Amino acid sequence: MPSPWGYRCTNGRCVKHLNTGVTGLVTLNQCKLTCGPFGVLWPRPQTASIGTEVVQFLPRNVALVSKVPEQVETLIKEAFDLFKDNLEKYHPYYVAGVGAPWSVPWEPSSATHTLQVVIKVRGLESYLTLQTDESYQLQLVTVGQVTTATISAQNFFGARHGLETILQLVDYHEICDTLMVVTSASIYDSPVFKYRGLLLDTSRNFFSIASIKRTIDAMSANKLNTFHWHLTDSHSFPLYLKSLPNMAYYGAYSSRQIYHPKEVKEVVQYGRVRGIRVLPEFDAPAHVGNGWQWTEQQGLGKLALCVNREPWQSYCVEPPCGQLNLANPNIYLVLGQIYQEIAKLFTPLDLFHYGGDEVNLNCWNTTTEMTSWMKFNNRNLSADDYYRQWSVFQEKSRQLLTSANNDVEVPGIVWTSHLTEKGRVDQYLNNTQYIIQIWSTGEDPLIAELLNKNYQVIFSNYDAWYLDCGVGAWVGAGHNWCSPYKGWQKVYDNNPHDIALNLTGSAHKDLILGGEAALWSEQVDEASLDAKVWPRGAALAERLWSNPLTDWSEAEHRFIHQRQRLLQRGVLPERIQPEWCHQNEGLCYI
Structure with missing residues (x-):
């Protein structure tokens, strides 16, 4: 059954409150996606602006618009197929339209909303070297029933990183039994080390x-x-x-x-x-x-x-x-x-x-x-x-x-x-x-x-x-x-x-x-x-x-959430903290 608790983003942390129905609280996952300057992005990008709203959609409503050279088209399609597979792993009950045991039928807006991924790649590079530019830019914009995520990169490798970042702007909506994606975001990213x-x-x-x-x-x-x-x-x-x-x-x-x-x-x-x-x-x-x-x-x-x-x-x-x-x-x-x-x-x-x-x-x-x-x-x-x-x-x-x-x-x-x-x-x-x-x-x-x-x-x-x-x-x-x-x-x-x-x-x-x-x-x-x-x-x-430039403490709540994602992706990572700490950010400290 749905949880009696809800969350509000306060000073960059998701704070737990009793949900009285009139407090404007959101689910834990939604709060984590939209709270703080980097949400739960991992690794932390160079720059990010993430909206505070989300929109619901189903894994089946994801489309690719590929604007890439023919030489990397196959790699892009393979990477996008992996992206879709990983999206489905975020939805614990998504099997040919079957929802969670307690869920009501999906709202029409959720069932028809589309996540459209546009990938723009300029270069032909298809093998990684020490000279490869792995940077990318990502823009998310929602208009009506379509959220468009546009990745711009010099080559396939930057575009692939962009797909991973989109996955971190998506999570499961625990009450509505759908996936949700932030409605807007602007990210520029590149690695410090080659x-x-x-x-x-x-x-x-x-x-x-x-x-x-x-x-x-x-x-x-x-x-x-x-x-x-x-x-x-x-x-x-x-x-x-x-x-x-x-x-x-x-x-x-x-x-x-x-x-x-x-x-x-x-x-x-x-x-x-x-x-x-x-x-x-x-x-x-x-x-x-x-x-x-x-x-x-x-x-x-x-x-x-x-x-x-x-x-x-x-x-x-x-x-x-x-x-x-x-x-x-x-x-x-x-x-x-x-x-x-x-x-x-x-x-x-x-x-x-x-x-x-x-x-x-x-x-x-x-x-x-x-x-x-x-x-x-x-x-x-x-x-x-x-x-x-x-x-x-x-x-x-x-x-x-x-x-x-x-x-x-x-x-x-x-x-x-x-x-x-x-x-x-x-x-x-x-x-x-x-x-x-x-x-x-x-x-x-x-x-x-x-x-x-x-x-x-x-x-x-x-x-x-x-x-x-x-x-x-x-x-x-x-x-x-x-x-x-x-x-x-x-x-x-x-x-x-x-x-x-x-x-x-x-x-x-x-x-x-x-x-x-x-x-x-x-x-x-x-x-x-x-x-x-x-x-x-x-x-x-x-x-x-x-x-x-900061130490581990700034990253802790994002790190704990990334551990949860790895578990969803089929990895069996070591447990770092009790689940209570994941649900009560900032309270497990010395």
């Missing part, structure tokens, strides 16, 4: 394609734009390669836990329609192992050293161990084949992640293959000489990838590592060819050195943006290494520009491409995936899209 990512590690534990797609769906609802796919590691090699089938044969956990080429291409296209690049990472020369055991039998020699070697603490950061054998030239033959297939699966590549972290010199320095090769080449066994050979490997990898990508240079991303330590980075990595992804803390002085040497960077500092932290250790007792848990407030307040300013005196806006939260999967699989990432991933999204 790179807004989420990393998922699918090697330590396998994640189904369905769970990956669900993650991409949630990313698109928050205007994140990069799904960083950490495909392989020392634990498993779940990617099937036609030219190297033994990699998955020896390296997958089972024959059912393999990503086949058709599935990978499907994920890439799935992300594209949702405004998301799928970025492959093939981590090397460390973080390899299982999957490489076949090479000696095929006459290629040993290409990976220390695979599953014990005691693992002596040869790697976590079990199982494994590192490439730089002494064996056949490594480049196999690596070239891997890159050839990756370039075809993730076409067109605009970025590639080489990994490049956590090399353990003791592994190399205690294997005959490497020590003999180093001495033969007049090298000693010092750290510096090993780093030089590692940098040679990295340069050959870059050349192989370029060749695999039809001789088109691809900006490469590498993790901070021994090669990027103080005083080293410009000896080994060219700042025009590599982007450095920072995984140390936000207080690391290395960040200042990288920026002062004009390296483009992506922030993933573990003290704020590692989402797997704060649980019991998986080797030994106690808590895992990056504890404590990173609450959404910590995620939200982690500002890359402020970190740079504190360390260097400059925000370095031209060099900081953006940021990325990471979910390493030692203690996560798809059963807990959603709750680990969401809604904290939404907090990351507003930080990277809007980079607000």
Whole structure:
């Protein structure tokens, strides 16, 4: 039955009152749509003016007017179909005209009102790059029985973001059993950061394609734009390669836990329609192992050293161990084949992640293959000489990838590592060819050195943006290494520009491409995936899209509502507060 309570917008908050029938109160959802400067838009737009009135309509009465180049027409139609599907998810009882159990028949005005979406796109761009203009303008105007939402954008990606914003100006009318949309709005929006990512590690534990797609769906609802796919590691090699089938044969956990080429291409296209690049990472020369055991039998020699070697603490950061054998030239033959297939699966590549972290010199320095090769080449066994050979490997990898990508240079991303330590980075990595992804803390002085040497960077500092932290250790007792848990407030307040300013005196806006939260999967699989990432991933999204000057407290009521939306969209996010707090804004405080 209808609620006895109603709401009034007071000082930017929805305040609950007993509905006496003469107080002019509105439903909770209507109040949230129209209250405050940004309503419940997420991430917060650059500018917004939202009307205080709504009009009711049904999901079936939605129409598209497409004014776009022919080259992006198909993408626009696919994105609009997704828009309509998501609208229907907002209406809990909308099934071929069947209303809620207590509802009266829909008013004629509600049953006939049309939401007309006009999309205007000027450019032909249909693949995301670091140069893509993701801005858009959105105007909502209601005249008679038609609400027209006009999206104007430079390209498909901006238009797609506009569709997401329309979805946030719509909600379910609890009493009338319809959807409602604000009657007027004017929004201009564009992201502060070009790179807004989420990393998922699918090697330590396998994640189904369905769970990956669900993650991409949630990313698109928050205007994140990069799904960083950490495909392989020392634990498993779940990617099937036609030219190297033994990699998955020896390296997958089972024959059912393999990503086949058709599935990978499907994920890439799935992300594209949702405004998301799928970025492959093939981590090397460390973080390899299982999957490489076949090479000696095929006459290629040993290409990976220390695979599953014990005691693992002596040869790697976590079990199982494994590192490439730089002494064996056949490594480049196999690596070239891997890159050839990756370039075809993730076409067109605009970025590639080489990994490049956590090399353990003791592994190399205690294997005959490497020590003999180093001495033969007049090298000693010092750290510096090993780093030089590692940098040679990295340069050959870059050349192989370029060749695999039809001789088109691809900006490469590498993790901070021994090669990027103080005083080293410009000896080994060219700042025009590599982007450095920072995984140390936000207080690391290395960040200042990288920026002062004009390296483009992506922030993933573990003290704020590692989402797997704060649980019991998986080797030994106690808590895992990056504890404590990173609450959404910590995620939200982690500002890359402020970190740079504190360390260097400059925000370095031209060099900081953006940021990325990471979910390493030692203690996560798809059963807990959603709750680990969401809604904290939404907090990351507003930080990277809007980079607000305020802290998390201003965003709290919008954040809680966005969590509710994700639930409607089929995601299972962690609960942040009791429902009472969602219905009584501003009263859950310290």
